[in-house]
Every structure is written in structure tokens, then in C-alpha cells.
Amino acid sequence: MRFRASIENLQKKCIIKFSEDVMCIICNSEANEGGIQVWSQIKVDSLFTSYRIQSNASNIITMALSSEALLATLKSASTLLQLAKKNDQAVLSFEISGMTRQGRKVRVAHDVRIEVMKPADVANLKEPMCPEPDVHIILPPLQKIRPIVERLRPMSDFLAVRANSNGRLQLSIRTDTVNVDTEWKNCKNPNKDPEPDLPDPDELFSVLVSTKSFFKFLNSHVVSTTTIACICQNHCMILYVYVGDLADAGGVLTFYIPGQLIDE
């Protein structure tokens, strides 16, 4: 269960939507600073060995729960999870079979309280609206970017992310004390339909984001194989973190990071 590390500490509440073939994890509580949102879709085959779902709402169950409680249970070697009702309270029950150091079998049950969402609330769950991105670029390995942003984080609250269609990616901060620019020159841009009147491929498109939000996103380095960043100039940044093979699309975590506007 490595994907949980990427959602780790992102938000206090999250929403999980179980359907017949995919599981979606959604973190969109507005209370979060920098407003980062995560919308992810994971094929149940890549997570669970056996999966059964039944519900009146066309076999889709959506629930809200506390991510801290969920993470605590997932840190163990969990094997069985089921939706149950205990003491009049809806819970997601995890049954963990393990071994003590002596070699004796042990079974632990964790119950995480959940709130099953009403269909009306579910209808309100919409992915944020974004215009067509200005540039798409495949990011260098996230674990290489992470230490750099970790150093930049105490220096500035805002980080400018710039990219162009020629494989150039820049992370910059500007403060009174220091200006730092980190640049990668040999990134790849995912194949797009070649347009004859494509604007200058060297043109850099930029967005200013909260350094903390970007750093939180980088925590998903544990699962990502490929990450594609899409920048909508001065508006937002969308990051698609692929779990597993790109072609196979075992799962995608979609991060929306809004752009910040600061008065110059």
C-alpha cells in the first residue's frame, strides 16, 4: 500500500469512492492552505486481490473519513477491508493477519469511522475546472526534485515553476535575501499532435505556487514512475502522477495546485 504515503499528511479529511473497477481518493477540503487538491483514480485490480462491492447506488459507495485514522491502519500489513456497521456507526473495518516475533499468528482488527455520503453530496464532487494547459512536460524523478524544494521551502513561501516545450524546466524563488533558480535542460515533453502553427517551443510558461503545497505533492515520489506536469500560465498547475506503468495506467493521482497572485 505505497500510494498512501503520497496522500499522507496532505489533508485531514478525505473522500473515498469505491466503484466496480476503480477506487478514487479525493482530497479537496478547502481549508488547506495553498488549496492543493488531489483526485486520484486507481484500478482495484492493482490494489486488491479480491474485491466485491454491492450497493443500491449502481454499486458505487462514497465515504468521507479522517485520513489520519486511515493511515494509522494502513501502516500495518493490512489484508482485508470491509464496510460494516458496528454499534450503529458505519465503519471501514480492516482485518490484519500478522505474526508476532515469536512466530504466533495474530489477528488485529481496526475500525475506522466513516460517513457514507448522500447522493446529493456526491453530485457536488466535481474536479476543478481548468483551461487547456499551455505546456506539458515530464518531470525529472521526483526524488531528485524533493531535496531541492526542501531547501527552498524555508527561504520562500512562493515558488515559480516554469517550463517550455523544449524540455526546459525551472524552479525559482525571489526574495529580498536571495534569488535561486534551478534548471533542468533535458526533460521530455509528452507527444502531442504536431500543430503547424505551434507557438515558439522555447517560450516558458510559468505559474507561482505555494512552496509548501508543491513540497507536499513531492511526497508522492514513493509511488511515481512518471509524472507529467501541465502548466496553465499564471492560473494553476496540474500534475499527473502515474502509479505503475504509464501505458498500463494502474492508477493516476491527479494533483491540482492553484497559482498564487502576488502584487508586485
Added chain:
Amino acid sequence: MSNDDDEVQQPPVLKASVNDVRHFASLLRGVNFVNRATVTIAKTGFVVIVEEARTLLGTAYIFANTFDEYTYHSETPPAPQNSQDSDGDEDDNSAFEIPLNTLIECLNIFGTAGSSGSGAGAGNATSKYKKWKRPGEDSEPEGDDDDRGWRSSNGGSGARGIDQYFGNTEKGTGMRMSYAGSGFPLTLLIAEDAAGPTTTCEITTYEAEPHLQLPFESDQTVLKIILKSSWLRDALSELDPSCDKLTIIGNPPPPIVNGKQRQQPRAPPMLRIQAAGTFGSTEMDYPNDRDVLETFECTRHVSFSYRFGHISRTLRALQSSAKTSLRIDDEGLLSLQFLMPSPKSKTEGGADAFIEFRCLALDDELV
């Protein structure tokens, strides 16, 4: 652009580069107990000065051949030769103030400047909840998929030394530094390798304010000792941090009679370090042994006290140094000079840098 014109007329004051930023970063860390530092650039090298409480002065002397490339151009046009002042060249330097924390953080931007213990940072907080072993699984925790797993599982102060060997040992992170002159920022260009990212930092420089001067009168030296840094390091690390006063006591060596130093019974120790605090006191005596005290000169009984907090500022520099020279003058001014060995061998032209601390004695001990 006016910048280009300036370049033609006036070359940058400093252009320097190193192939591996680690040594330079560790020298800077040795004096990083205060954020604001005064940097003086001259033909001979790069000097970083910090002061605290008008009592403690730390100076890192980084000579030009510590760098792989070092070019200095004076900012001021050459003055006409002064017949009185034949060493006008030595005074020629460029000085500015800079936030030292920022400089060190920038050098460490790729996490390769070898800072102590920061590798084990955010990583994975796996220790909070105990993991149940799956039957048939071995007891190793799920490995991290990158090198940093090594660092986070190596936690503890002992691993700091090991980090050096298991961390980035193949290639150092290179750094190029340039300073155009007063009013301009200090520019750093840092790159791990040709394929990887490059980082450009521009650190704001401020006008240098006159800093504390603590001149040490060499001819008034009452105590002079050269010893291996490891001895002093072990002694100071043993002391409880709650100590507030450190006293250094020196006694003249026993007289040499008939070519042999007569060992007087119950003779006062040549060097004694005493520390006193709320929880008690500690005394450490150094034997009259050439292996420990390589050089020892003491003209009369000496006893001066210093604030322990100031002395402990020297620990970081002491950690990486090979030899220490300890001198006290008749006013009680303590001068500690730490020899910081260069990773480059002498044949490659590497010069050892050194860091010096000067500390004023506490007044009430002066008799």
C-alpha cells in the same frame, strides 16, 4: 546592456570555483553560529568573520588554493605606490556582509554538502506504529526505493561519519562563485553533473560594518599549546551542556634537571580544564606527554575563565579539525586555532584552511 560594458571595463572582483563543495561548506559551517557574516575577499583568499556578544570572534581563513580556481581583481584602481606603506597590497580587499545561513543552504541545495543529520529528515516516519510481520516475510523493513533510505535508517550521531562514505562519494557537486563588486549580489552556480540540473543563486550582499577586533599580542603570550584536536574534542564533548563557566589552567612544566624532567610527586598538572555549572563541576587534567601535548609553553601559573556557551560555539569547527593551537595572552584573551585539513593532497596544491576563535575572558577571574 550596461552590465556588459561594466564587464569589459571592470572584471568581477572574484571568480572562484571548486569541484566538490563539501570542504568549503564545512568550513563555513564551522563559523555558522551567527547568521550575519562579514566576508573579506583578497588576493590571498576568502575570509569569513562572525562575532557574538562583542566577546567571541570567529574567523575562517580559506586560502586561494583551497579553491580549484580563484581569480581576484581589485575593485579600487591601484593607488600610487606609497613609500611608507610598502604592503599596500595586503590591505587591498573587498568586504561585504552576507547572510551565512542562506549561503550554506544554497551550497547544500542538492543535499550534497554533507550537513550533519539532515539526511534523515522528512523521509518516512515508519517508527510510529509497529508493523506486523507477514508470515514468511523477513524482518527487514520495507526498503525505500532511493538512497535516502540509507540515511534515514542510519540515524544517530555515529552515522554522520558513515554518511560521508555512503553518500555522494562518486562525484562531488561543483560550485562556481562570482562577485561583481560592492552593491552586487554574490552569485553561485552549482551543478551536480553535466546531465543534472544546475542551480543559480544570487545572495544579497550588504555593506560591511566594522567588526569586533581582538588583537592578540604574540609577545604577551603566557600559555601556548599545540595538541591534537581529538583530545580537546573528547574533553569538551564530555562536559555537560549545563555548565556555564570553563576555566583553563596552565602550569609551567617541571624543570629539566640533568637532562631529564624530574617527575615531582603531586606536581600541579600542566594543563587542566575545569568546568562548573549548576549540576556540579568537572576537572580534566592533561598529562605531561608529548603524544598528547605536542607543544607546551607556559611561563607562569595561568588561570582564566570563559563563558562555556562561547567555547561550545567552537565545537563544530573542532569536529572537522586535525590540530589545535591554544594560546592565552596576559589579558586572558584566548585564541583557538583549528587546522582544517584540505581533501586535496599537498602535491595537488591544496592548502589547509584554518578557523580561529578569539574569546575574551570573564572579568572576575583576573587577579
